[in-house]
Amino acid sequence: APAALDPLPVLGHDVRVPLATGEEVTYAALDYAASAPALQRVWDDVAAYAPYYGSVHRGAGYLSRLSTELFENSRAEVASFLGCRADDQVLFTRSTTDSLNLLASALPHGCEVFVYETEHHAALLPWGSHGHRVRVLDAPASPALAVELLERALAARDPYGPALVCVTGASNVTGELWPVRELAAAAHAHGARIVLDAAQLAPHHPVDISALDVDWVALSGHKLYAPFGAGVLAGRPDWLREAEPYLAGGGASRHVVRGADGGVAVEWHTTEARHEAGSPNVIGAYAIAAACRALRDAGFDRLVERERQLVRRVREGLAAVPGVRVLSLFGADAPRVGVLSFVVDGWDSSRLAAALSAEYGIGVRDGLFCAHPFVRRLAGEAGEAGDGARGPRNAVRVSFGAGTPDEHVERFLRAVGELVARGDRP
């Protein structure tokens, strides 16, 4: 295995926050799955570019031309980072949610969409709200069962109609890795296409569109250490080229004339510009490309190895605390990224998360993580109220990544141990 790394420098590593006692400690950001801190290198790259910022695709001036070049180069860098095929398009969006809605808006008429109930709402909801028929698959108990369920569902569909499978690469609830390559093979064997929700996978693990043989990948800059309001949809150009533009406006249109019918006639671009109407988020796109460079230059395999060690430490640490149950679909030993959710017997998850913040300066998240059906199922399996009268049970999620020092993980484990020993005091 490659040698492990020190954490990468990130913004906010020395931020001091007040505790309930009035004492101050450095903030332990353990909510990477919601938004990761910016890599220092991304911040530096953006700062170096900022004085040269100009309008993209419009101006004749030097800075406009430079910005346009950097914006288009950012596409190329993201394409290379994601292992895109030669004709794939890389679209800059606002986020994973935006990317998946864009794709939903571009699906051919009559497209059936297959999703697991375990998906984040961003991957669960866009299809139906764009008028497509959605088939929800049950949460599988193993990766092999996931493939089996999909094959069965696809075999029962109209083999001549268009179909799309949407699946997460790593769960935002359990962090568990999904068998993306196998699911892609199953989709393609049944004439369906597949989009990978890589919001949680991409920050923790190299994603290669070609090797995985997925049709599209969606991700968010703010989870990929580039918090500047941009996301990516990368993949097959054909459905995108044939679809109505996601937004109508300048930049997406090639020619616009007064129509013979008294209205407006428009010819749309067939490149990425078709779905990027309006002035693009140049800094956001540039920052994502900077994050791709930073991860690549750091040696992504070494980051993966370091994170694997942190995951093992957290799993072992939590396992040693009585009454703690880590939520898992594929089993305690299933490979996962640095995202773990857990519940504690006798503790309200919201109060536990609040105590971690107030007493230890640790930032985690509690709730249902925008994956209500999934968390209800997992929490329900503990014999607690799932959909029942007491309502869904929350969980606490701890998540970390390239910038996480060992001390944050150790502080977190010590805090959980101490709080659980003391007991919940509403």
Ligand code: PMP
């Ligand atoms: N998919 C997954 C798996 C996620 O974890 C998230 C963010 N929590 C999203 C999609 C949506 O990402 P965004 O909020 O950046 O649109």
